[in-house]
Amino acid sequence: MYVRDVMSTRLVTISPEHSVWHAAQIMLAEHVSGLPVLDDGGALVGLVTEGDLLRRSELGTPLGEGGAPERARAYVQSRSWKVGALMSSPVLTIGEDAPLSKAAMLLGVHRIKRLPVVRDPQLVGIVSRADLLKVIATGGPDAEIRGDEAVRRALHARLAEAGNVLSRQPELHVEAGRVRVAGAMGSPAELEVVRMVVDSVVGSGFKDELTVEKERE
Template sequence: MKASDIMTTPVITVNPDTPLHDVVELLLAHRISGVLVMEDDKVVGVIGDGDLLHRHEIGTDRWAEYRTWWQRLTRLDPGPVAYVKANGAHAGDVMSTDVVSVDVDTPIAQIAVIFEARHIRRIPVLKDGQLQGLVTRADLMRALAASDSFAMRSADPDVDDEAILKRLMSELNSHSWWSDSWSSVFVNKGIVSYVGVVQRVADKEAARIAAENIPGVCAVEDRRTLYGEGQAMF
């Protein structure tokens, strides 16, 4: 899947001169957490609910009073920048200008990485520099909910043990955390059993998830021995 498959369109936008009161009304009326700021058909900024946390109207601009001693020691006072954010009356005053965008053909896997790395919640989608849509974290959740593989994770009694084992081994062998040298897998009446040894709890959890995602699996038993830190596997 790519950006154009999941993006929201048309996109609600404002311009830098839009009164901030109107921006807040838009957010509330459309039940969204942010809007793009456009000027001359170009995305020049974004306003999210995080940009409105510290406002003088509700007294949340006095953030410095509530910092811990450690924050006071390690963080610079933003001074005029914070003042503009807290008191500005227009979209251009409070918007974040560091906007990352993607192309309509950008894979959603790459978009997910950007969300995580940049700690953002929305990404404008462009084609030849022109706004086409907007992808939010909610759009990724909708794509997940609509996924056939996600919707069909319940047990299927018509799948035989041999088919389950074949599919499970194909999945396990595609990951570096799995090793046939130290673990064995058995399937009996839809119950997957792991025996052997494993170094990390996370390896057992990953193996459980791999099995649970196979149609026909009704239970997972992992009897593998967990080796402690610093112990070698012979």
């Protein structure tokens, strides 16, 4: 799947010239925790979030540590009435044709909740952690696979996908709807991989004759 498949295209944005109070009101009304900031031409120039607003002087937040330049910057961010003064810029973005794995990596590594999706230079969507969780939530086990040959092919395909973490393939026996899996795997971890794969295809009713190869002395 790609970012375009899960991103939200309902965009709630704000201008750098708008007030921080207006930004807070929009976040509350729209139930969002961040707003893309667009210039007059519609190009993305920043992002303002709940975290930015929580550093405001209205809440009595101290300036924090750091040298004179850092403290001066924090002073402006905590007291300016313009969104442009406290928004994050430049913004980390992602393209709509990027795989979901890249979005998940960026959200995790940078510890952020959302990524603006751009079709340079225009903003076309937002992909968030919640969007990725929806993909997991709507997954679930595969539909029941019927027929010995269909089951056999599905098992071989899934085990082939896991080939990069298996030092060897197990023995598979499918007959009259009954599945038996056997063989000495390279490690307990590999054994669990095989069990997980088979269970995902046929459920827990298979005959498990897997073992772990003994280490050579």
